[in-house]
Structures are given as structure tokens and as C-alpha cells.
Amino acid sequence: MPVTLDATAADFETAFDKLLNAKREDSPDVDAVVAEIIADVRARGDAAVIELSAKFDRVTLNPDTLRISAAEVDAAVAEVSPEDRKALELAADRIRAYHARQLPEDAEWTDPDGATLGWRWTPVSAAGLYVPGGLASYPSSVLMNAIPAKVAGVERLAMVVPTPDGVLNPLVLLAARIAGVDEIYRIGGAQAVAALAYGTATIPPVDKITGPGNAFVAAAKRRVFGKVGIDMIAGPSEILVIADGDNDPDFIALDLLSQAEHDESAQSILITTDPAFGQAVEEAVEKRLLTLERRAIAGVSWRDNGAIITVPDLDAAAALSNRIAPEHLELCVADPQALSAKITHAGAIFLGQWTPEAIGDYVGGPNHVLPTARSARFSSGLSVLDFMKRTTLAQMSPEALRAIGPSAERLAQSESLEAHGLSVTARLRKLNT
Amino acid sequence: MPVTLDATAADFETAFDKLLNAKREDSPDVDAVVAEIIADVRARGDAAVIELSAKFDRVTLNPDTLRISAAEVDAAVAEVSPEDRKALELAADRIRAYHARQLPEDAEWTDPDGATLGWRWTPVSAAGLYVPGGLASYPSSVLMNAIPAKVAGVERLAMVVPTPDGVLNPLVLLAARIAGVDEIYRIGGAQAVAALAYGTATIPPVDKITGPGNAFVAAAKRRVFGKVGIDMIAGPSEILVIADGDNDPDFIALDLLSQAEHDESAQSILITTDPAFGQAVEEAVEKRLLTLERRAIAGVSWRDNGAIITVPDLDAAAALSNRIAPEHLELCVADPQALSAKITHAGAIFLGQWTPEAIGDYVGGPNHVLPTARSARFSSGLSVLDFMKRTTLAQMSPEALRAIGPSAERLAQSESLEAHGLSVTARLRKLNT
Known part of the structure; x- marks a missing residue:
């Protein structure tokens, strides 16, 4: 049985923290x-x-x-x-x-001091x-x-x-x-x-x-x-579905199972505003688990790591989701755009009932290599930028050096880096003779 | 004495590889x-x-x-x-x-299949x-x-x-x-x-x-x-200066020393098309080392890790620079833009004789936290992007799911991930009834 939590219950914070910090994966020391x-x-x-x-x-x-x-x-x-x-x-x-x-785009501009600045991306x-x-x-x-x-x-x-x-x-x-x-x-x-x-x-x-x-x-x-x-070291897959009561329980059950079938350590969580719907999804999951090819794996994942959380409203759902920072987030609600605007941490968002996460695994277009284990708090899915790097560019005109060089000299002195300062001083001296 | 190399010498490749792969830093095992x-x-x-x-x-x-x-x-x-x-x-x-x-900019668009796609950056x-x-x-x-x-x-x-x-x-x-x-x-x-x-x-x-x-x-x-x-784990600082003969040797000497004074493990390299200029820079460095406040540190760095390399032309200089992938690269040549266009790997480029690297340490504008130890081959300096992450967005219309869903079903089947496929199948079935 997956964990069933009620966000309005007195002991919810303790139970949610436990869910948030559960270590699902045993990494052998190799x-x-x-x-x-x-x-x-x-x-x-x-x-x-x-x-x-x-x-x-x-x-x-x-x-x-x-x-x-x-x-x-x-x-x-x-x-x-x-x-x-x-x-x-x-x-x-x-x-x-x-x-x-x-x-990404390259950039180059000359600022009012006469410094030409910019950057260039290269693969x-x-x-x-x-x-x-x-x-x-x-x-x-x-x-x-x-x-x-x-x-x-x-x-x-x-x-x-x-x-x-x-x-x-x-x-x-x-x-x-x-x-x-x-x-x-x-x-x-x-x-x-x-x-x-x-x-x-x-x-x-x-x-x-x-x-x-x-x-x-x-x-x-x-x-x-x-x-x-x-790239990142990926952990077990995760999905969080936020759904109101106006959904087909079997759709949501299959979405939860499509992560659970990856790995016994995978995690599938449903947050819903409708306790009866949560119950219906749980029943639909159990029914699908009778016949699913990978039911052994998916069953362990669901029972050990799955969760159904009922919340009073979608704001509460968004707040919990942001604490989880899920790899995959489905928004199966009447106005998924409005809910999406409240999401601050997630690897990928799938909006509306016609966007099962599996579409994103294969043919949606966005990358399916995404941050796991709450790392969407600070990292992103794989992208073109992971195969590029940026070189910054700076060119001082004599005027620019005259304008900003003295501040560099001052700061170099305060950091006791004399050669840094002298490299500016020597040039200013030549410019001023 | 720093290493002095001639890129046209028979044993150059061996010596350059040695320079490239020298381990300058002893990291204690803590x-x-x-x-x-x-x-x-x-x-x-x-x-x-x-x-x-x-x-x-x-x-x-x-x-x-x-x-x-x-x-x-x-x-x-x-x-x-x-x-x-x-x-x-x-x-x-x-x-x-x-x-x-x-x-960075957010993006959202709807493609011809009816899929709305995009991404959103959040701090x-x-x-x-x-x-x-x-x-x-x-x-x-x-x-x-x-x-x-x-x-x-x-x-x-x-x-x-x-x-x-x-x-x-x-x-x-x-x-x-x-x-x-x-x-x-x-x-x-x-x-x-x-x-x-x-x-x-x-x-x-x-x-x-x-x-x-x-x-x-x-x-x-x-x-x-x-x-x-x-962020990255930074190694000792490095500078590579590419200079033709038309430079003030003392400027270049000070630029080389402004890295050398950081740390005995720092590395300063000059690549020049003019052997006599290289000689003049070496003399200017020695002269500055007599009086520099941090001469003890800078002297060790220059003698142990410094190098002066003469090349037949600037194309050869660019090719060597790209193999080094320096943290800081100064282009002190007549046409620094033209040379810059040939640089594929560098953390930051400083163009022209009025742009000492120290300007970039303090007041230039670009970041001074830059990739060391040849990691400019695959990484960039610190930027706003390091404090943001990207969430990808996807929303299928019923038409989009009809158009691309069957391919997702097919691929899920080929990967033996049945629930993935069924999450699409169940929706297509409802759409088609």
C-alpha cells in the first residue's frame, strides 16, 4: 500500500518530511x-x-x-x-x-565608457x-x-x-x-x-x-x-501528478505506473484535491497491477515509494510540489497554465489530461534526461547548453582604461595583488605620456 | 627559468604535451x-x-x-x-x-501538430x-x-x-x-x-x-x-598571452606576473611570433621579480610553470591555445578580433594591448570565476545561469496526441515499457470513442 496523506492532518508535516527525505536507492560502494x-x-x-x-x-x-x-x-x-x-x-x-x-545567442556591445564586452558560445x-x-x-x-x-x-x-x-x-x-x-x-x-x-x-x-x-x-x-x-548522475525516476476530481482515474493510474515500472526505487506520487478521486486512482492502480507485464517491479515501487496526498486546494498542491521539486510533473487540472505559473521547481511539466508523461519520454520534443532526487531545485534537464560553453570577451579602448583602470588599481592594492595593479598602472602611464 | 619552446622544433610535440599534462597542484587528501x-x-x-x-x-x-x-x-x-x-x-x-x-528568455510555441511546447527559467x-x-x-x-x-x-x-x-x-x-x-x-x-x-x-x-x-x-x-x-572546483589560476612583436615587453611581463603572484602553482604562458620579443619579456619579468611584493610566490610559479613558446604565425598560436584551453587569454596583436574568431576554447578573452587581464579581475564586467585546468574545453565561467534552472513545458491538444501518440506507443513497446504505452493508448481510445 502506498502512503496516504492528508495535508490538513495534524501529523502531516512529519509524514511529508519522511516522504521527502526517504532514501530510496541503495548505491553499492563500487x-x-x-x-x-x-x-x-x-x-x-x-x-x-x-x-x-x-x-x-x-x-x-x-x-x-x-x-x-x-x-x-x-x-x-x-x-x-x-x-x-x-x-x-x-x-x-x-x-x-x-x-x-x-x-544560445552570442552578444557584443560597447558601453558608455568605451569598453567592448560580450560573449561567444562554442560547442x-x-x-x-x-x-x-x-x-x-x-x-x-x-x-x-x-x-x-x-x-x-x-x-x-x-x-x-x-x-x-x-x-x-x-x-x-x-x-x-x-x-x-x-x-x-x-x-x-x-x-x-x-x-x-x-x-x-x-x-x-x-x-x-x-x-x-x-x-x-x-x-x-x-x-x-x-x-x-x-552530465548529472541520475537517480531513480519520479513522477508527481497533481489532479482534480475531473479526470479518468485509469489515465492517472497508468501515468503513475509508467514511472513505477522503470525501477523498484522509482517514486510515483498523486496530489489531489478530491479524496474520492484519490481512492479511485488507487483502485485503478491495483487493477492495472494485476496484468501489467512489469507488475513485479511496478508493484514494489508503488507499495514502497508511492503516495497519495489530499490537499484542500491547488495552491496547497503547488506548495507541496515545489518542496518535492519533482523530475516529472503532470498538471491534470481544469486550468493547467494557471497552476503551472505557481510551480518554481520541476524538471519538466506536462499540462492537461492529454499529455501523459510518456509522450515526453519519446516524442514530445523536450529532453527526457531530467533532474532527479529533488535536484530540480538547482539543476535542469539535458539541453544543447550542456554541449556548449561560453567564452567572455572584453576589449578596453584607451578611454575605457582611463575611466575604469584606476578603480582596478585601487582594488588590486586592497587585495595586496601588486602585479595586478601594476599591469594597469604601466598602461595608464604610457597613455598619459 | 621558465620553459622556452619553439613550435617548429623537432621535439616540440613531446615538450608541449609535457607542459599540457604537467600536474601543478598537490591536493592533500583531506x-x-x-x-x-x-x-x-x-x-x-x-x-x-x-x-x-x-x-x-x-x-x-x-x-x-x-x-x-x-x-x-x-x-x-x-x-x-x-x-x-x-x-x-x-x-x-x-x-x-x-x-x-x-x-535567459522563456519560450513557448505551438507546433504544426498542435503541441504547445516551451520552457521557463526560474531562480x-x-x-x-x-x-x-x-x-x-x-x-x-x-x-x-x-x-x-x-x-x-x-x-x-x-x-x-x-x-x-x-x-x-x-x-x-x-x-x-x-x-x-x-x-x-x-x-x-x-x-x-x-x-x-x-x-x-x-x-x-x-x-x-x-x-x-x-x-x-x-x-x-x-x-x-x-x-x-x-559551482566548479577551481584549480590554480592560469594566463596565456598571445603577443606579436609590437608590444611593450613590460606590459606583458606584468600580465604574466599577475597570475604568477596568486599562487606557486599558477601558470603563465606567452606565445609569440617574435623570438626577440619573447626574450625581451623574459628579461622584463626577471626585472620586475627583483622588486615585486609577492616575488617569492611569483618567482616560483614563473620558474616552475611558466613557458615562452615561439610560433611561426598566429594560426599556429591559435591552434596551440585551443589545445591549452586557457582560463584567461590575452590577444595582444594588431587584429585581436580576427585572432579571437579562431579561438574555440577559452574561459575569457582579453583583446588588445589596453586590456590587461587584471581589468577582468575587478572592473571589466564579465565574471572572474573561470574554468581552470583545461576545463574550458567543456565548461564556462560563472554566470547568471548557474543560479537558475529551466523547466521544460509540453501540452498536447487532442489532435497532437492523435498525431504523435501512436509513435510513442510504438517506441514504448520496443522498449518493453508497457505502462508507458498504455498511458497513451487509454487516452487515444477515449479520444476515438
Whole structure:
């Protein structure tokens, strides 16, 4: 049974805090193993990657077969049905169109003192995309990571995907091709992250690594951070649905279950102004859990981490939502725009009853890589900006230096940084002679 | 003696790679100590913070004196000279004007399928600013961290600054007041970072922590990352100057020394097309090193980490610069704009001979918190965006769901996520009845 809370009850704050701070995930401590793997790849390069792939993925590789050839990709993607291909292409087109609008603008202006200032955005030169193997190998994730990189202008996009027992995933390879991935290596785990970060004889290093992975991959990303950039370390998926009584309980039940089916640690929460509706959703969830393919996983998630919270009004719902800072937020209410305006922290908002969260996972257009574990308080979903960086620009005219240089001299002196001040003083002296 | 390299020499690549990969900084391993301090602050709150401040800063505090009162700030800032105040205000005005232009725009549009899409930027609710104590307590850094936060719209900006032996820094407090800092606590070290991240009875927790610090502070920021957001972990400062022969060697020498004086681990590099000019700069550096206040530090930095590289032309200079990805890049050449266009990786560019890097440290307007250690390949300096996050928005009309829903169903099926697909199917079924 999920937790059922009433926001007007006397003990609500205690119970809500418990829900907010519950640690859902047990992260195994794999840091020592991962440190060894990274050191091994740095020391022995391809040889280490090949040995570790034999050990973990049961594949026999050599430097010539680390990379999946264009011919292999051709052969694999030929197996994909026209319907699946069409769906992937529609998704890619929509994701590309959305992300193209994120391209930031450069700026340059001259201020009244005569200083020309501005900034310029440039893409990361080379990025690496981690794609998990096996069941968690999602073609949609390939699109969501690769398309923003390519829209940003990343010249070289290298993907790694383990192939346990040598099995290629045709849809993943097709997604990579549609998204414009430049190189694909059949490796995974911490060894793949190390190879991308430090390079081997066969795999040139990249500057930034994104993409989901298991505990080993997450630990490896944390370790190589600094040498390369990384995206966030994603936790288990979450959904918060705010719904009034005027909804189909089965729609909402399925939306809650579509996060619950990801992972036993996933969390699905309903906040409703209508206790009877909350009850109806709970019944609808139980009914769906009788037949759902992934009912074992979804059932554990719902019972251990699910919650139904009744609130007196939508303002109270928004306030609780902002404290949760959910990864995914559905607003199934009569005026979703009005409610949306009250939301200050959320990864992605889905407005109205015709926008199930799953639309956003695949074809909506916005990215599905979103901040989990309340980190929407301070971070955003993956975007084109994650594959770009900004260089600031400043050029002083002699007049500008005359106008603002003395203040720089003064501040340098107050910070006891003499050379800083002298670098201005020497120039002012020349200007004034 | 700094390294002197000729880009056309046979062994250049080896020597340049050595320069590029030299590890300049010895980070002491303080992680275990820091883990203990954080655990202590989480368990005992104010009491732990007070004990640790007594131990490390030799100050006797209680919960009522943890925060520096407005009256104390008034008294301290009254000591600041009018000239220093004017310089700080000029700097703050220019930094504010520059950063105000970074405020990102929201977007919303309806696409041909009838899907309304967009995003909305919101500020982080509460941010914490770490300011070091003692010699490294720079008022300019307070401005550079606090102003972007306030421009972003951060409602609550809490600053921590240790006061060894109880001594307040009037300029730092004035900078905080000018920048709009809301609360100031006289604490530092890992205990201050822990208090900001987890909160105590006296200090409410924040969502994001920025600002420079020693090895303990850096380790604490790494540890609390995830619970809160953090800015980058900055390494020792660096400058790269690209100069032709038509420059005053003393200007360039002072620019190189203004990084070298920060820290023995700092790095100053000159790339020039004119070997005789390189020689003249080296002589000018040596001459300045005879009298510079911080000559001991600057001398070690220059001799251990400095370099002068001669190149055949400016294209070669740009190519080397892009491999270095410097924190600060000065372009002291006849046409700095043309050269700037060839730079793909740099934290900040200073164009022309009248723009010493020190202008950017204080009064230029752009931020002086910039990516070090070659991380300009994948990251940017501090900006308003670091204190904001983006929520993506999506609303499907019934027509939009009819148009793109079937592709979502197809992809959910291919990923074996049945509830995802059913959440779309159930709605399409209702729409079609």
C-alpha cells in the first residue's frame, strides 16, 4: 500500500518530511573496483578494455573490432521494421526541432565608457555518449543525448554500448545513425567511461561524457569528472501528478505506473484535491497491477515509494510540489497554465489530461534526461547548453582604461595583488605620456 | 627559468604535451577528515559548527553570534575609505550591467501538430556563498559570486566567511552589502559548507553553494554535491598571452606576473611570433621579480610553470591555445578580433594591448570565476545561469496526441515499457470513442 496523506492532518508535516527525505536507492560502494578499472585502462589502454569486455560482457574483441563498423550497423538497422523506424524518425525530428530553439545567442556591445564586452558560445569538440546494454538499452535515450550534442555542433560524437554475448541492438544502432553519432564502440562499464575520458590507441579521448548507466558507470563518471565534463548522475525516476476530481482515474493510474515500472526505487506520487478521486486512482492502480507485464517491479515501487496526498486546494498542491521539486510533473487540472505559473521547481511539466508523461519520454520534443532526487531545485534537464560553453570577451579602448583602470588599481592594492595593479598602472602611464 | 619552446622544433610535440599534462597542484587528501566534519555537523548542527570554529578559527561563538549582525556590518564598513568604496561600487555596477544581459528568455510555441511546447527559467530559491578568510579573502570574489545570484533572482543569499581570531574584513563585508547578500555567518571550512548544505537550527539550508576555498572546502563541496548544486572546483589560476612583436615587453611581463603572484602553482604562458620579443619579456619579468611584493610566490610559479613558446604565425598560436584551453587569454596583436574568431576554447578573452587581464579581475564586467585546468574545453565561467534552472513545458491538444501518440506507443513497446504505452493508448481510445 502506498502512503496516504492528508495535508490538513495534524501529523502531516512529519509524514511529508519522511516522504521527502526517504532514501530510496541503495548505491553499492563500487568505488574501489572502479578506481582500479580506470587505472588499468589508463595504463594499458585497448588491452585493458578488451580484457574487461571479455570478463564482463563475454565478448572476444581486438583493437580492430572495438568499433562497430558501418557495415555492421547497416546490417543491424536493416532488421528494424518500417513502423519502428518511422516512430524513431518522428521522435528524432521533434526532439531536433525543440532543441534547435535552445541554441544560445552570442552578444557584443560597447558601453558608455568605451569598453567592448560580450560573449561567444562554442560547442564542445568531442563528446562521448554512454548507452547501457541489455534491458536498459533504450533507443529513446540515444536520441535524447545525441541530438542535443549534434544540434550544439559537436564535431565528434562517440558512443559506447556494451554488447553482452556479442548481441547488437538494432534499434539502438538505428537511433545512433538517425541522431548522427560518428563512432560506436562495443564496450561498456567503467572501462568504457575510462576509455572515453583518457583515450586509448583506438579510441580518441572526448571532452564531455553523458548518458545513463549502472552504479559502476556512475562511479566512473564521478571519478573522471574534471578531466572531462559529465552530465548529472541520475537517480531513480519520479513522477508527481497533481489532479482534480475531473479526470479518468485509469489515465492517472497508468501515468503513475509508467514511472513505477522503470525501477523498484522509482517514486510515483498523486496530489489531489478530491479524496474520492484519490481512492479511485488507487483502485485503478491495483487493477492495472494485476496484468501489467512489469507488475513485479511496478508493484514494489508503488507499495514502497508511492503516495497519495489530499490537499484542500491547488495552491496547497503547488506548495507541496515545489518542496518535492519533482523530475516529472503532470498538471491534470481544469486550468493547467494557471497552476503551472505557481510551480518554481520541476524538471519538466506536462499540462492537461492529454499529455501523459510518456509522450515526453519519446516524442514530445523536450529532453527526457531530467533532474532527479529533488535536484530540480538547482539543476535542469539535458539541453544543447550542456554541449556548449561560453567564452567572455572584453576589449578596453584607451578611454575605457582611463575611466575604469584606476578603480582596478585601487582594488588590486586592497587585495595586496601588486602585479595586478601594476599591469594597469604601466598602461595608464604610457597613455598619459 | 621558465620553459622556452619553439613550435617548429623537432621535439616540440613531446615538450608541449609535457607542459599540457604537467600536474601543478598537490591536493592533500583531506577527504576522510572532511567526511567526519560533515557527519558531525549533520548530527549536532550549531554545536558542531561552534566547536569547529573554536578549534580552527580561535573564536568563541554561540548560536546568537554565528550570524554577523547588521550593526557589526555597519561598524565595519564605516572603516572603508571613500576611495575603496567608490572602486567597489564601480566594479559592482559594471558586473551587474554585464550579468543583467545574461538573463535567459522563456519560450513557448505551438507546433504544426498542435503541441504547445516551451520552457521557463526560474531562480534557485536559496544560495550559499563561500568566502575564504585571511589573505585569500577577496572582496572582488564576493561581487563576482553574489551579483550573478542576485541578478538571477535568488531570494535568499547566505554568505559564510571565517573570521580567524575574530577579525572581520571590512571590504569583504562592504562588498557583500553592495552585492545584496542577505545573511552573513562568521564560519568557514568544511563545517560551513556542511551547515549551508544541510542546515542547522540557526542556519537554514541552501540549494546551491558557490565560491572558492582551500582543499577542505573543495572536498566538502564535492561531498555535498547532489544534496545541493555546486559551482566548479577551481584549480590554480592560469594566463596565456598571445603577443606579436609590437608590444611593450613590460606590459606583458606584468600580465604574466599577475597570475604568477596568486599562487606557486599558477601558470603563465606567452606565445609569440617574435623570438626577440619573447626574450625581451623574459628579461622584463626577471626585472620586475627583483622588486615585486609577492616575488617569492611569483618567482616560483614563473620558474616552475611558466613557458615562452615561439610560433611561426598566429594560426599556429591559435591552434596551440585551443589545445591549452586557457582560463584567461590575452590577444595582444594588431587584429585581436580576427585572432579571437579562431579561438574555440577559452574561459575569457582579453583583446588588445589596453586590456590587461587584471581589468577582468575587478572592473571589466564579465565574471572572474573561470574554468581552470583545461576545463574550458567543456565548461564556462560563472554566470547568471548557474543560479537558475529551466523547466521544460509540453501540452498536447487532442489532435497532437492523435498525431504523435501512436509513435510513442510504438517506441514504448520496443522498449518493453508497457505502462508507458498504455498511458497513451487509454487516452487515444477515449479520444476515438
